[in-house]
Amino acid sequence: MKQPKDKYEVVSEMGKRRGYFWQSYEIYGGVGGFITYGPLGSLLKRRLEEKFRRFYLQPLAILEIETSVIMPENVLEASGHVENFKEPTVECTKCKRKFRADHLLQEFGEMTDTETEKMALQSVVDELKSHNIRCPDCGGDFNKAEQFMTMFTTTIGPYSDSVGYGRPEAAQGIFVEFKRIFESARGRLPLGVAQIGHALRNEISPRQGPVRLREFTIIDIEFFFDPEDKKCLIINDVGDETLRFVLAENKLKGITEPVTITIKEALNKGIIKEEWQAYFMAQAKRFLVEMGVPEDQQRFIEKLDYERAHYSMQGFDQEVYLERWGWTEVSGHNYRTDFDLSRHMKASGVDLTAFKESEDGGKRFVPHVIEPSFGLDRLVYVALEYAYTKRNKRTVLSLPRDLTPMQVSVFPLMNKDGLLEKADEVYHLLVNEGFTVDWDSSGSIGRRYARADEVGTPLGITIDYGTLEDGTVTLRDRDSWKQVRSKLAELPSLLHGYFCNRLNFEDLGQIIER
């Protein structure tokens, strides 16, 4: 704890002090894996969500739904989660170290993951014995095996013995409701459906603040298409976008240096198999750039066979470099094929196929799915870490202007001579225009600018004696500390222009030299 503070530490301190986020249940000592967003944090999260909708969902007319967090057992049995979210672990009798039994069998027993997946708990131990697998560290042997269930379990109804789980992803809500959604979309394909909501995973040891939570907000997009008609019509919009890849074949050789490839090339060389997947990955990169993460701080990792989730046929993780934790996953891009819909079709007996007319009558088929999936809490943290800068020993949170919780702050230069009243007028004018406005009349003007900088408010509006005389105010820019003078009456339209990126700061008025 005596080392120089890293960014996670300073961002967390600032987060607590100014109300971005902190660990939940602090007054009872805190519980790991849960965080609370304070007033500024929940605003930031909301803005990020809104930006995501604007940027990622709306251009493709992706539909958004909301389903419940508790899911009955049969849904997650059908999806394969009940089976796959259990991890068989064994403990060495000598050194007490714990291992994943299935990983041991795959590594030393030359078994495939499909073989180990099917095994019962006792046969895991038997197999370890029959393959004579011993502790890789000390050579001791294993006796007992335990299952660790990473889904939260509950019962549904007061006296009911029906088991329910907290959903480990929002995706299943979409698959389960596919029939009605598809119908209300009048059978259109391709069809994107998204859900932004909480998901639960009972992590064994979540020690990484907002980066690894037991309850978190996930953005799952299921993009359904006809596997025989899978052209992405807008792929050219992203064809020249370059992504940095760490490829599976290189990973096996121990090479982690990324290669930079355009989307076009990646598709031609078969690095990404599906055009829609390529499109979503390119957009994911662009989104992070707009959030303030430069290209060279991002990369895409191709998942190896055994690293992929049970439903995934090809998968990439988008990673962002964080100071404390290194490369950190912020989104996953999986080709889930028809795995989920087929499983639910089989388990429920309900037809989840699509129909497509053609000259010879048409065909019924189960749509395939490309899934981009984002961890929203990680994005919030990433935005904060990348925005956190210092200027003249003062903290400046340089969030993009469409993400800042507070858009403008109103400062009466003095607390007298009618300046307070005038400032109050300005405050209400802007609130009524729909802006998120802060108010600060405490301390010197410099101190107030500093406070606004620290929480990332991009514009300060100072009401001074000039305001009383000619109806002009001073606008101050968070990043450059430059000031311009503009007419109060024009403020609403100027600010609207500024916040939808039509106007730069310099366009807002007459530059002031001091």
Place this chain on the structure above:
RNA sequence: GCGGUCGUAGUCUAGCCUGGUUAGGACCCCGGCUUCCCAAGCCGGGUACUCGGGUUCGAAUCCCGGCGACCGCACCA
């Protein structure tokens, strides 16, 4: 979950070893004065010994347990 280190206000910290003052300081926050634009100054105010138990006349200090944090192992489908 295991091992090691640790836990004093919103933040950083002194004190703990060797038990004994109103637990000290800095930043910060609030109010007032002052101040015509970048954490200025003056006055006043504010918040802390992680929780529970034990030893003791007396515990921030010693002992045990819980909770939490950090590092390592494992885990992160």
